[in-house]
Amino acid sequence: DIQMTQSPSSLSASVGDRVTITCQASQDIDNYLSWYQQKPGKAPQLLIYDPSDLQTRVPSRFSGSGSGTDFTFTISSLQPEDVATYYCQQYHSLPYTFGQGTRLEIK
């Protein structure tokens, strides 16, 4: 199985900060990566896929980059409503594994 390792596991930042989360795959997954946001008590929501395409109606402060094994998810200016857990997922090879999640809080 491909292991997806997210870093950090949790972080605290201030409103307006630039926030970066990384996701490393244990083997080459080309561009088959997406990022999801999950707020407490809610289903996950797709933010980014392939791995830099912004999902429809997702604010432009969210962005993604990378290919191969190393990927980055960025929030350019953190907003209070961005408090959530963020997951990466590879869809290159079965089983289509998720990262362990990054919990984002406001400082």
Added chain:
Amino acid sequence: QVQLVQSGAEVKKPGSSVKVSCKASGGTFSSYAINWVRQAPGQGLEWMGGIIPIFDTVDYAQKFQGRLTITADKSTITAYMELNSLRSEDTALYYCASSGLGYQLFPLGYWGQGTLVTVSS
């Protein structure tokens, strides 16, 4: 706009089976593929399997091989996830999710509301 509505919460005994449904609207069923993802209490997301009705293909995570069956009823536009030989570790929130595309499983742009399955004696 694809909408996925799942069946209600279930409480099951260890060793029994559970079948969760996911009814789609906003398109023809053959227009999109359905995945099943679960989340144990306080834990992360785990992909279980997926079905592409137009190709009649089903993929499963090896971890669930032999215990998991994913099917689709095109006439009622409903997908099903059946998990057998339940154990306490299967207690989780089970989501169906779709790409909204008929020919590929990902990315997961549409999610159901989740179905809580509790396994307890």
